[in-house]
Amino acid sequence: MMTTTTRTFCYVLVMISFTVLMGCCCSAKIYKVGDSDGWTTNDDSYSDWAKLKEFHVGDSLIFKYDRNFNDVTQVSGALEYEFCDSSSPTAVYNTGHDVVTLTEPGSYYFISSNHTRCLSGQRLDILVVHDPSHRIPQPPPRKIFPFGKTYNVGDSKEWRVPEESDFYFKWSEEKQFHVGDNLVFYYDNEVNDVLEISGDLEFISCDPTSPVSVHNTGQDLIRLTKPGIHYFISSKTGHCEAGLKLRVIVGPLPKAVPKKMMKLSPLDRLIKWLRTFKPKPHH
Ligand SMILES: *[C@@H]1O[C@H](CO)[C@@H](O)[C@H](O)[C@H]1NC(C)=O
Secondary structure, three states, X not given: OHHHHHXXXXXXXXXXXXXXXXXXXXXXXXXXXXXXXXXXXXXXXXXXXXXXXXXXXXXXXXXXXXXXXXXXEEEOOHHHHHOOOOOOOOEEEOOOEEEEEOOOOEEEEEEOOOHHHHHOOOEEEEEEEOOHHHOOOOOOOOOOOOOOOEEEOOHHHOXXXXXXXXXXXXXXXXXXXXXXXXXXXXXXXXXXXXXXXXXXXXXXXXOOOOOOEEEOOOEEEEEOXXXXXXXXXXXOOOOOOOOOEEEEEEEOOOOOOOHHHHHOOHHHHHHHHHHOOOOOOOO
């Protein structure tokens, strides 16, 4: 009796091992990113390269490039990918011949930490799924932007010396910013830049001499991570004085709002509101 149980157990164990091994070794593929071109600035982006492929857990990517001029920076989200923001990477590879194994399902974002290169196409975004032979349900794609709104500063006017000197004042006055929101500054970086400065006095006098941070890519993503007042000016002569200055008041995360409410789309909210008018059934 005992022996039979043990035998059955061993048999099952062997079968499981076999299945796992087969699943792992028969399906795992190795992809060379960009094929013969390798990892480089690419006019037709890497989305074309990735388009017809299905990446599975266990597959690997090989990035081949000149390590003197390049690297592979893995970033955590679609927003970092979109704005080529390598300031908080989840991994950095720089051997010139990197093998990255895709160990979990979900979205993977790879960019070059060289902002210029990234913007001109050296970035790859792929979705990794469980191997269908494992019959594990696929998770929904994790291409979800972090909580918070993203504002394009100045909207269509972007970041440039405004016609009316109070333009950015008005732009920010009518909005409510919260921790978790993002500002994106678009501008011609041969003409302008963005300096975050620390105080009201510097802001009023347009004093660029002790900035908190300097941005000059022409497409800067700035996260509002702390509540309080944040000040941004241009350091270019006369620009700030002419009104190229922005003050935003950032409130704390709106914690009072229950999670359920936040998930409702405007349409859902309308429907919910309309339902409140429904006559209650009489008994
Ligand atoms: C970024 O890449 C560009 C284009 O290849 C190059 O001209 C520039 O020197 C690089 N910048 C840095 C900081 O390596």
